[in-house]
Amino acid sequence: MSSLTADRRQSADAVFTDVRSARATRQASWILRHPFILLSALLLLVLLLSLFVGRFPQPYWMSPMLLQENELARQLVFNLRLPRILTAVLLSMALAGAGAVMQMIFRNPLVEPGFLGVSQGAGFGAALAIIKISNAPLVVETSAAMFAFLGLAMSYFLARRLRYGGWVLRLVLAGIAVSALFSSGVGLLKYVADPLKQLPEITFWLLGGLWSVTWTELLYILPIVIPALVVVWLMRWRLNLLSLSDETAFSLGVSVGRERALLLGVSVAATAAVVAIAGIVGWVGLIVPHIARRVMGTDAQHSLPASMLIGGIFALLCDDIGRTLYVGEIPLGILTSLIGAVLFAVMMMSSSQRFRR
Amino acid sequence: MNAPNILSLSDLRFGYDRKLPTVLQGLALDIPPGTITAILGPNGAGKTTLLHIILGLLAPQAGKILIDGKPHTSYSRRQMSRLIGLVPQSEYIPFEFSVLEFVLLGRAPYLGPLEMPSEGDRQVALEALRSIGLEHLWDRPTPSLSGGERQLAMVARALAQKTRLLLLDEPTSHLDLGNRDRTLNVLRALARDGMTIIFTTHDPNLATTADYVVLLRRGAILAAGAMATTLTTENLSATYGIPVQVIRWDGRVFVVSEHGNVTTGVG
Numbered sequence: 193m194s195s196l197t198a199d200r201r202q203s204a205d206a207v208f209t210d211v212r213s214a215r216a217t218r219q220a221s222w223i224l225r226h227p228f229i230l231l232s233a234l235l236l237l238v239l240l241l242s243l244f245v246g247r248f249p250q251p252y253w254m255s256p257m258l259l260q261e262n263e264l265a266r267q268l269v270f271n272l273r274l275p276r277i278l279t280a281v282l283l284s285m286a287l288a289g290a291g292a293v294m295q296m297i298f299r300n301p302l303v304e305p306g307f308l309g310v311s312q313g314a315g316f317g318a319a320l321a322i323i324k325i326s327n328a329p330l331v332v333e334t335s336a337a338m339f340a341f342l343g344l345a346m347s348y349f350l351a352r353r354l355r356y357g358g359w360v361l362r363l364v365l366a367g368i369a370v371s372a373l374f375s376s377g378v379g380l381l382k383y384v385a386d387p388l389k390q391l392p393e394i395t396f397w398l399l400g401g402l403w404s405v406t407w408t409e410l411l412y413i414l415p416i417v418i419p420a421l422v423v424v425w426l427m428r429w430r431l432n433l434l435s436l437s438d439e440t441a442f443s444l445g446v447s448v449g450r451e452r453a454l455l456l457g458v459s460v461a462a463t464a465a466v467v468a469i470a471g472i473v474g475w476v477g478l479i480v481p482h483i484a485r486r487v488m489g490t491d492a493q494h495s496l497p498a499s500m501l502i503g504g505i506f507a508l509l510c511d512d513i514g515r516t517l518y519v520g521e522i523p524l525g526i527l528t529s530l531i532g533a534v535l536f537a538v539m540m541m542s543s544s545q546r547f548r549r
Numbered sequence: 550m551n552a553p554n555i556l557s558l559s560d561l562r563f564g565y566d567r568k569l570p571t572v573l574q575g576l577a578l579d580i581p582p583g584t585i586t587a588i589l590g591p592n593g594a595g596k597t598t599l600l601h602i603i604l605g606l607l608a609p610q611a612g613k614i615l616i617d618g619k620p621h622t623s624y625s626r627r628q629m630s631r632l633i634g635l636v637p638q639s640e641y642i643p644f645e646f647s648v649l650e651f652v653l654l655g656r657a658p659y660l661g662p663l664e665m666p667s668e669g670d671r672q673v674a675l676e677a678l679r680s681i682g683l684e685h686l687w688d689r690p691t692p693s694l695s696g697g698e699r700q701l702a703m704v705a706r707a708l709a710q711k712t713r714l715l716l717l718d719e720p721t722s723h724l725d726l727g728n729r730d731r732t733l734n735v736l737r738a739l740a741r742d743g744m745t746i747i748f749t750t751h752d753p754n755l756a757t758t759a760d761y762v763v764l765l766r767r768g769a770i771l772a773a774g775a776m777a778t779t780l781t782t783e784n785l786s787a788t789y790g791i792p793v794q795v796i797r798w799d800g801r802v803f804v805v806s807e808h809g810n811v812t813t814g815v816g
Contacts, residue, residue: 489645
């Protein structure tokens with residue numbers, strides 16, 4: 193027994209040397225010690241550079257000096273590129289943040305933020321507006337937002353009525369059913385749409401993109417997305433608790449139902465808002481939280497903010513590529529899916545390799 | 550016992566649904582502090598249900614629950630989580646928390662909804678890991694732990710919670726002999742330091758390690774009391790519905806079924 197205690201004391205000492213040496217290696221690199229400063233700086237840098245990337249006056253790059261000389265350049269940068277860039281950042285912060293929240297709340301790393309009927313609902317709303325009302329951006333966006341929330345509400349009430357499985361499973365099942373319902377609705381609308389005028393509009397919208405974004409759209413989503421991101425960010429450590437089983441979370445004093453509902457509500461609201469103006473931008477909400485966890489460790493205290501920052505950088509780069517590479521732009525959703533899926537496959541293949549703080 | 554009972558149940562009744570038969574009926578139990586109590590019974594006897602009722606997760610249809618002399622409804626959720634900790638039977642953790650991050654979650658009862666764990670909380674978590682001899686694994690991802698280590702990590706999380714009562718649901722059902730011993734040693738050391746421990750088990754030989762034993766069958770207590778007087782051939786045969794023999798040898802208690810199947814007695 194006494195040798196056992198001695199053993200323990202020895203290994204306790206070993207832990208403290210471990211901690212000390214870990215600290216020493218961390219001090220060795222300032223950047224590694226402050227990953228958030230690094231990520232924020234990277235995001236700001238990409239944001240600034242994005243202002244001068246595009247197809248005016250010539251493909252790929254515009255000299256910042258042009259801003260002083262050319263009124264058109266000023267107009268372009270401040271009224272088209274800036275709101276679009278800020279929206280791209282906000283969009284992807286919302287999607288990646290909501291993705292991280294939902295993966296933890298649903299205890300499932302394969303959940304993405306639009307799955308509770310939000311993405312397909314928005315798609316249906318947009319298609320309906322294009323066919324029945326008009327293809328003016330604001331009309332389409334309003335209709336998309338309304339149906340995004342309708343999809344969510346339907347998932348929620350369906351889940352409440354289901355008589356099968358736990359709450360999490362019921363929400364997932366309801367989300368699948370509602371999404372399928374709306375996607376078949378989208379199929380029907382595409383079938384009856386005018387193939388020359390309306391069908392291309394619908395198809396483009398469903399691919400996801402930011403070409404129609406102006407300051408107006410940005411101002412519409414700000415009051416939803418910013419408070420949602422702040423709430424999620426403030427409660428980020430609690431997310432860890434919500435990823436435990438119900439009984440464990442309960443024993444730790446968590447009001448599981450209430451806290452899940454709050455975080456889920458704000459995440460879905462933010463998702464619905466950005467999906468309404470940008471269409472279905474896939475994979476950001478799925479892949480970015482994985483990258484963040486890989487880089488920062490699982491603890492949401494670090495991985496959630498990292499998710500938002502990495503998401504911002506990821507989608508901004510994708511959007512830059514999308515609007516620069518060709519004369520007609522590549523929809524954002526295509527690029528995020530393409531790059532996201534490749535990243536995902538690469539990550540899965542190298543899953544033994546781990547970076548830990 | 551002079552000290553007031555840390556936990557006292559009287560006339561407890563519970564059923565999952567009005568249409569279904571009751572799971573627990575007229576159950577009464579007093580547990581003095583600093584003791585180890587085993588709730589023993591066959592599968593489906595209502596052991597986990599009883600544990601969840603003590604925890605407050607399930608509300609009894611009738612009956613009184615006193616914790617430290619006061620009705621359990623007089624405590625807030627947060628106060629309860631500082632009094633009672635839970636080590637679930639098996640916990641699926643879908644994400645790769647490090648062991649320290651995992652144990653730190655036990656500090657939740659002491660943190661506000663927007664608070665992050667402080668350096669002090671880290672120290673408490675490390676201390677909890679040290680007390681069960683797991684501190685060298687603090688940086689390991691939880692999925693890479695062995696079954697025994699994972700069980701101990703869950704105990705450490707409950708210890709970081711600094712509660713007075715610790716509930717364990719089938720704490721050793723997935724463990725091999727060595728890890729089982731290790732877990733039991735940890736529990737005994739905790740009880741010596743004043744922690745009250747209640748665990749459920751379907752294995753009579755595990756119950757021989759407790760101070761008190763509660764025999765549960767179909768939601769009713771068949772017998773309860775000190776281990777030595779309660780674990781008898783008659784009581785156990787009635788609990789399991791098969792002839793069971795209790796053998797005392799060299800100060801230890803062994804439980805053997807009719808066919809002579811014995812699992813190792815620890816005692």
